[in-house]
Amino acid sequence: MIEVQHLTKRYGRVTAVDDVSFRVERGEILGFLGPNGAGKTTTMRILTGYMPATEGKAIVAGFDVFDQPLDAKRRTGYLPETPPLYPDMTVLEYLEFVAKIKGVAGPERKQRVNAVIERTRIGDMSSRLCSKLSKGYRQRVGLAQSLIHNPDVLILDEPTAGLDPKQIIETRELVKELAGDHTVILSTHILPEVSQTCQRVVIINKGRVVAVDTPDNLTARLGGSQTIYLQVDAGESDPSVVLGTIAGVMRVVETDRHEERVGYEVESEQGHDIRRDLARTVVTSGWGLLELRPMRLSLEEIFLSLTTEETDAPAAAGGETANG
Ligand SMILES: Nc1ncnc2c1ncn2[C@@H]1O[C@H](COP(=O)(O)OP(=O)(O)O)[C@@H](O)[C@H]1O
Ligand SMILES: [Mg+2]
Incomplete structure (x- = not known):
């Protein structure tokens, strides 16, 4: 459903994404895990057609995101790191607006808006101004807008960042419900996220893929x-x-x-x-x-060993080498 081949992105002399390749099968939830600055957002922006790659190829739902960007975008829902809400619109107005620009027309529009409001449980907030929403609701409205055109593929950039523990659990449940109908890539820099939500994990560090496996296999392999x-x-x-x-x-x-x-x-x-x-x-x-x-050996330690071995001593060890 998603195929990324040798993707590279350079910003001037900074290589943000370096020869990244992976696949995501239909209905799967893939965790895209890496510390801050690893290149997660950059990869997601390329996949969603917001930015061209320097090299490589990405195919989403059968369409090349560079050669057939409109076809690819029509089948992709994107929740950026900061949900793109309009402060002066109510939630309902905003979702209707997004539906319109995504080409959801006629009676279907009303029906899709209602469906995503129900799915993301934001009914109570539908007449509230976007600027007056709590962080948790902003995130849900962001998720709602990504779902509005019922895309095959969902690309969620740190969907639980900044939420409180209860909201995190609710968001995880919601993402799990969405898989199956949708193919999901979810980025995160925290581990429990992937072991609890994702079937497979791509670990990325400094722009490079350092591991691709199931959470269990990763634990076993390095265990x-x-x-x-x-x-x-x-x-x-x-x-x-x-x-x-x-x-x-x-x-x-x-x-x-x-x-x-x-x-x-x-x-x-x-x-x-x-x-x-x-x-x-x-x-x-x-x-x-x-x-x-x-x-x-927890996934946490594996993650740390994969992402720190070339530079510092593993922070997980504690004690002796506190500041590496
Ligand atoms: N617009 C930009 N110009 C220059 N460098 C950038 C830009 N956006 C991101 N970077 C750099 O690219 C690397 C990857 O960033 P990013 O994709 O945002 O990582 P992540 O989402 O994993 O935290 C970082 O080193 C970051 O500083
Ligand atoms: Mg990011």
Whole structure:
């Protein structure tokens, strides 16, 4: 339904999007995940025909967004980072206006306006001025306008940014309801968003795709190396050096300390189960073993490792390398 091939966008000397390729199948929700400045908005603006690419190709609903922009736009709904509302119009006036410029004509217009108002649950606000809407409602009205011409494809740029937790949940539910009928690309810089809403994730960093997979596979794929949380009572001695010499241990990071109780995150190489050796070492050294448990490698850590490895030390590690 969406096909992006070797898309590159340069702003002068800045390469905002660098050879990005991915596909989105019909009815799928794809998460477009990356830190601020990764190139998400730029990619979305290209896909929605708001901006030309420097190189590469994008096909939306069977139409090339450069060669057949009108056909592509007719089948695309776009929620930009800031919803494009007109402050002096009421919600109803605004949606009727958008319907008109999107070519929704005659009796169908009224019907589409009502349908999107119902779908995005903004009925209570229909006679309110756009300038008087709360952030949450502005976002919903933005979503409503993107749906007005019943597009096959929805491109949502950080649809939950700036919302409160309740609104975030409501928006996620709404996006999930929309998938199936629509193919959705949703950008976000926060992880829970993709694991809870999306079937597949494209992780982008500094304009480049660093991973494409399901949230579960991403976790599994990089879950080979394991981090163990270990808490010991070592009295006056410093166990970190000894722990670091155990076969298979890659890294030992102190995470917490309460008097003589010290907590560590011990990271192991792929395929090494170091738990027995850890326990044995602690006990034979005469220290108290207070806690030993595997920490699941969260999507968050994967994301951080994928997006920070070339520059800084992973921020997830905490402790030792606080400011990388
Ligand atoms: N109009 C522009 N002119 C110059 N640089 C830009 C422009 N828009 C974005 N950029 C740069 O392109 C990169 C990607 O930006 P953007 O696509 O907005 O990222 P994201 O949406 O992932 O936060 C950033 O480095 C940003 O500073
Ligand atoms: Mg952005």
